[in-house]
Amino acid sequence: MGRSWNRIKRYYKKNGSHLVKIMLPSKYLRYYPPIFILRNPIEQRVKHTLKKGFQVAVISFYFPDLENIISKIGRRKYLLCREVIKAQLRKVIGQTFADEEIVCLHEQYSDGISLLLKVDARFHSTMELEDRLAKVKTVIEGHNYKQLDNQHLCVQFGYIFLESGEYSLSECMLKAHVQAMAMAEKQDKLQFQQLKFQINQIIAFKDITLLAQPIMDVSKGGIKAWELLTRGPKGSLMENPLQLFSIAKQTNRLFMLELLILEKAFQLIYQCKMKEAIFINFTPTTLNEVELIEKMLALLKKYPEIIPQNIAIEVTEQDSIDGLKNFERNIEALRDLGFQIAVDDTGAGYASFHTINRIMPDIIKIDRSVIQDIDKNMVKEKMLQGLLLIANETGSLVVAEGIERPEEVQILSKHKVDMAQGYFYARPKLLQPIT
DSSP, rough: OSSOHHHHHHHHHOOGGGGGGTTOOGGGGSSSSSOOSSSHHHHHHHHHHHTTTTTEEEEOOOOOOTHHHHHHHHHHHHHHHHHHHHHHHHHHHHHSSGGGGGEEEESSSSSSSSEEEEEETTOOOOOHHHHHHHHHHHHHHSSSOGGGOOOOOEEEEEEEEOOOOOOHHHHHHHHHHHHHHHHHOOOOOHHHHHHHHHHHHHHHHHHOEEEEEEEETTTSSEEEEEEEEEOOOOOOOOOHHHHHHHHHTTTTTTHHHHHHHHHHHHHHHHHHOOOOOOEEEEEEHHTOOHHHHHHHHHHHHOOOOOHHHHGGEEEEEOHHHTTTHHHHHHHHHHHHOEEEEEEEETTSSHHHHHHHHOOOOOEEOOOOOTTTTTTGGGHHHHHHHHHHHHHHTTOOOOEEOOOSSHEEEEEEETTTTEEEEEEOOOOBBBBOOOO
């Protein structure tokens, strides 16, 4: 390993990737690595990421006008331009995502370029991922590619979360790429139709499971409320909630899925005779639907035992509320029916503060990023105090999320936080009906 990187590059250019595979430092295998026969560096990086307990998002970039561009400028000229596009994509991704988030950017498959990202499901949302990918798309499309003779370059992206199961990792990666590419193309391709069929089947057969995580009273102890969390069919691609909701959104089935979750929640409340308050998550997209209140009234009529005053509609940060014409009207209508309104992930970004300002929630949920190690970080404690002041002004109760250590509970008690939830108290679990 005594050779300089410039010497390695010269050797690579002269002799080919198969001759320099032993000399390449791992950090240079992050972007467009050569595929080795004995050891695929992409698989090695993915395997390492999964072993660390993270998820891997597989994003495919698709260039829909490619054949048209090639026919106009010629394949040789396009191949030269392709290297420029790849370099620009690498640059923009490097500016948009932190280095430690990028597992690999590669073109192992011939139909597009794939980006693999490390995802911590506890901190990341699909909205955040889509926002950042949209920025990449905007920059790539806005760049002037002289080699294209002023032809506009269009890029689309689709994503899915890697599921390693009964197949080899390489087979799972290929399957994920094909599914993500189908999402990007959104044409009548088999893979896209199969995913749409699967989500339709889940909704039609109501094949989801709701887990319940207790929300504790910080000062008195004891369970004050429950948050209901969704899982897809056990052992399937969509058991993972990130996967389930991302596919539902990309196939325009999100509203139907969240209505199913609401009905399942009503059934669980009745079957388990739950007396505590219940938190049910809704995306802004669903809360903007014209038919939402009509569907809600129909479900309340179907389940007359449900008391809306005991249910908090939790607004997630999956989508921005800007430009949603019916959102605030529906929020007021839900309030008129007796439901409480909660805002999730407060403190994680601007969006939650914007939502608080718009709807003045009954409950504010403070994001785990503020709470984690708060006993060791004076700045976080000051942030908590600031959020409590906001809650006091809006007349909102406060729930702290993601509690994992007793020292964090002590800080919450010190500042008189109303409620808390997290693995310190209990993990989400399946509740059994009372017969």
